[in-house]
Amino acid sequence: MATAVLTISSKNYSSWSMRGWLLCRMAGLEFEEEVMSSDDPSTRAELLLLSPSFLVPCLRHKDVKVWDTLAIAEYLAEIAPKAGILPADRAARAHCRAVAGEMHSGFHNLRSALPTNLKAHFPGFNVWAGAQADVDRVVAIWRECLAAYGGPYLFGGLSLADAMYAPVATRFLTYDVKLDPESAGYCETIMSWPAMMEWVAAAQLEPDELEELDVEF
Ligand SMILES: N[C@@H](CCC(=O)N[C@@H](CS)C(=O)NCC(=O)O)C(=O)O
Numbered sequence: 001m002a003t004a005v006l007t008i009s010s011k012n013y014s015s016w017s018m019r020g021w022l023l024c025r026m027a028g029l030e031f032e033e034e035v036m037s038s039d040d041p042s043t044r045a046e047l048l049l050l051s052p053s054f055l056v057p058c059l060r061h062k063d064v065k066v067w068d069t070l071a072i073a074e075y076l077a078e079i080a081p082k083a084g085i086l087p088a089d090r091a092a093r094a095h096c097r098a099v100a101g102e103m104h105s106g107f108h109n110l111r112s113a114l115p116t117n118l119k120a121h122f123p124g125f126n127v128w129a130g131a132q133a134d135v136d137r138v139v140a141i142w143r144e145c146l147a148a149y150g151g152p153y154l155f156g157g158l159s160l161a162d163a164m165y166a167p168v169a170t171r172f173l174t175y176d177v178k179l180d181p182e183s184a185g186y187c188e189t190i191m192s193w194p195a196m197m198e199w200v201a202a203a204q205l206e207p208d209e210l211e212e213l214d215v216e217f
Contacts, residue, residue: 002030002031002032003030003031003061004024004030004032004060005031005032005034005061006021006031006032006033006034006057006058006059006060007034007035007036007051007056007057007058007059007060008020008033008035008036008056008057009035009036009056010203011035011118011199011202012116012117012118012119012203013116013117014116015111015116015167016055016056016069017056017057018166018167018170019069019163019164019166019167020057020058020059020069021057021195021199022162022163022199023069023072023073023076023160023163024059024072024076025195026076026083026084026159026163027076027079027080027083027085028080028083029061029076029079029080031059034050036050050065053067053068055067055068057069057072059075059076061079069104069164070100070101070104073085073086073100073160077160084157084158084159085159085160086159086160087155087156087159092149092155095148095155096154096155096159096161097160099141099145099154099161099164099165100160100161100164102137102141103164103165103168104164106134107134107137107138107168108134109128109130109133110134110135110171113127113128114127114131114174114175114177115171116167116174117174118170118200118203119204120174121173121174121176122174122175124176125176125177127175135172135177138165138168139179139180139183141154141165142154142165142182142186143180143183146182151186151189152186153189154186158193162190162193165190166193166196169186169187169190169191170190170191172187173191
């Protein structure tokens, strides 16, 4: 078995899988992907063994097993301290953890009203007011970070924050969310990040829409 294995699910639908995978790439970790299809009962049983939370992503590295995206990020930042997953400056690092935490525990309206679906495109999609408040908060975070650290990524170079917000950039594109030029530019930056391009290309190759997954996932 490879030294590192990342368990993920759908590349088209699973935003948390995307975040974990992007973080492993950011860390420069050599890892194997283990892709679990979560609708098959035997796969679910296996997933439960691999990830006690029953959720993906889950990283196994040497004798360490870590699940939950933020825990994976902290672990990767420890084994690859030079990768910049957490900014070097203490104040920026605290800010980065704060915006990553906000994504991890919040934005429920955005997540349920605009589920991740990389292959889909809904021009003119009507974002309801509750989700629009989340969109506005995301955009405020992005604009503040881009102004404070000078871009092109949220904290200058790539960091945990970009992995956390990458699936939000894809949602904005999927649902044709109207954005100011700085935020639209940041979405483009994320979509041209080579690791992201690789993920999106793989998502395009996945079998077509699973209707029951067109919900928060
Ligand atoms: N807070 C968790 C969220 C993980 C999560 O919700 N993962 C979803 C996929 S995106 C999942 O595994 N859902 C259960 C399933 O698909 O069976 C994290 O940070 O990793």
